[in-house]
Amino acid sequence: LVTLVPGANVLIISPNYNLSTISFELQRKLIKHFDLEISRDNLKDRIIELSNGSTIRMGSLSTVDSCVGRSYDLIIFDEAALGADGEAAFNVALRPTLDKPNSKAIFISTPRGKNNWFSRFFERQIYQLAETQICDYVPSDGDEAIAGCDPGYRDPTAFVVVVYQPSVDKYHVVDEYLKSEATTDKHAVAFQELISRWAVDPIFIDSAAPQFASDLAYLYDIATIKAKKDVLPGIAYVQTLVETNRLVVAPHCTHTLAMLDQYRWDTKETLTTEKPLHDEFSHMADALRYALYTFTL
CATH class of the missing domain: 3.40.50.300 (P-loop containing nucleotide triphosphate hydrolases)
Known part of the structure; x- marks a missing residue:
């Protein structure tokens, strides 16, 4: 034609x-x-x-x-x-x-x-991390540790710690937690350990989990901020960080690395708009998106 x-x-x-x-x-x-x-x-x-x-x-x-x-x-x-x-x-x-x-x-x-x-x-892969973007964290002046949390029960609860390095304008995933079918108490103990280790502040949490956020605040003294829930703009922002080499991941953060390799779009023909596939990798993806996308706004 x-x-x-x-x-x-x-x-x-x-x-x-x-x-x-x-x-x-x-x-x-x-x-x-x-x-x-x-x-x-x-x-x-x-x-x-x-x-x-x-x-x-x-x-x-x-x-x-x-x-x-x-x-x-x-x-x-x-x-x-x-x-x-x-x-x-x-x-x-x-x-x-x-x-x-x-x-x-x-x-x-x-x-x-x-x-x-x-x-x-x-392959419908959403993110693709280069080998050069997998490296250990080296502290620098002005670094700031933030975190994202995606609560779940039968689905895993994901918590990811990201250090923003203003000296190079990069985000470094330095620690993570992923656990399913655990009590809030067990999650909170793990969160507190990561918060103390990295001096994390703030923590961005799924706004659809108000009870979990309330329990963290009143029972365990862990303050959180409601994360921005815009899925497609958030994914687009993280994609930009990956493609411009501004997102780096520590080698021991295996759940995050697996997510960046396997997180993909849902291919159902009945969908009218793009959406990511909900599977074992989507929870860490949500936690990372909450941290990165909300921190920038």
Whole structure:
């Protein structure tokens, strides 16, 4: 349909020469099937030009440099999971050619495990922490310890301690607690230990748990502040911290690390808006979001 617009340019990129040849022959068959008028069919350069001035070009990762220098309305990246250099080819060479307001790129591939760049498109992972963002905490002047708490009973109660380091403008997850089907007394003992260890203040708690917050305050002298509950804006903020390397996690915080690796969007087709999947990882995710997102507001 894109090529029916006069003067449109389409690029179909494949991992190698052989797949590019197959793709070229397929385009020829489709054009013939739909009885589109061709003004030029160049097998050597793999370019088809329609009578309305629209072009379809074929390319491969090995010849991606020959595809630049043009403006494309559509790029189709075929068998994207096969090419080891696909991510660099798209980001460096091809993405700048999508310079029109309605330009698009379509990535097509069969998932081939997680050991390739294309896997990030289909796994629905919300956060992705780089290895360099997993390191021990080194104190600096002006550091401030905060915490987030997501209470539960049958579901786990999550408590995460985050140190904000203004000298580098980063947040460092330094400690955590995750326990299900425990009494408030047991939770409070664990909280008090973490609060004393890190001099935590303030603590942001799920606003939907007023009784738990009240018990912490009156029975255990643990003051808390109601956290902001905006899920999508909160997730977006934490994503920004992760992507800009402003969130760091201590290696021993295994629950937080597992959450950052496994926390994902719910894929139910009946959903009208995006929401994270409610599972074993969502409680630590909520606690971390409460701490980071509420602290900034």
